[in-house]
Amino acid sequence: MANNLQQVMVAISDPTRRAIIGRLAHGPARISDVAAKFPMSLTGVCKHVRILERAGLVRRTRHGRENTLQLHAEPLRDVAKWVSGYERFWNSRLDRLERFFASKKEQSNS
Amino acid sequence: MANNLQQVMVAISDPTRRAIIGRLAHGPARISDVAAKFPMSLTGVCKHVRILERAGLVRRTRHGRENTLQLHAEPLRDVAKWVSGYERFWNSRLDRLERFFASKKEQSNS
Secondary structure (H helix, E strand, C coil), X not given: XXXXXXXXXXXXXXXXXXXXXXXXXXXXXXXXXXXXCCCCCHHHHHHHHHHHHXXXXXXXXXXXXXEEEEECCCXXXXXXXXXXXXXXXXXXXXXXXXXXXXXXXXXXXX | CHHHHHHHHHHHCCHHHHHHHHHHCCCCEEHHHHHCCCCCCHHHHHHXXXXXXXXXXXXXXXXXXXXXXXXXXXXHHHHHHHXXXXXXXXXXXXXXXXXHHHHXXXXXXX
């Protein structure tokens, strides 16, 4: 699990790979259609897709010469879990800010 | 903001940097104390710390020759936001699994 978190973290650390994930969130797509959206070669896009596949984020189905890609977002749950461990830091800071502005408002009202 | 998300994503894509974040979640620490926990040189740890600093995840305070590091977890909120955009995928899958097991249970009860 921890090992897969590492692969997933590396996979999503690239903007092109995050954009591919974003594209596939709308539904399965042929690799050539996905590639057409990026200013890079098909080979370049295929390399990114392979990294996403190895991280378990994308599944490829071969139909003869066509490759269809499908998003498999479950591994992102580990990322959500990891990051939620730090939620209390920004929440507590927001709480402090809220209290600060609430006290400012009270002062200006009195 | 999108640019900072990229820096943050790269920063957290490394297991040592995630471990440094984990250490600093317990409270501020001297860089030498943090470094002592990792099987790498102080220089190596300092490089990781600089990447965390540039991503806005760690703040360094200099006290003479001592460097104290403090976690600044707010930038992780952008990661949480990005990943939450895909939550519906694993939730809907969990929902399907739940319905599947519920129907199995009903079948075995009837």
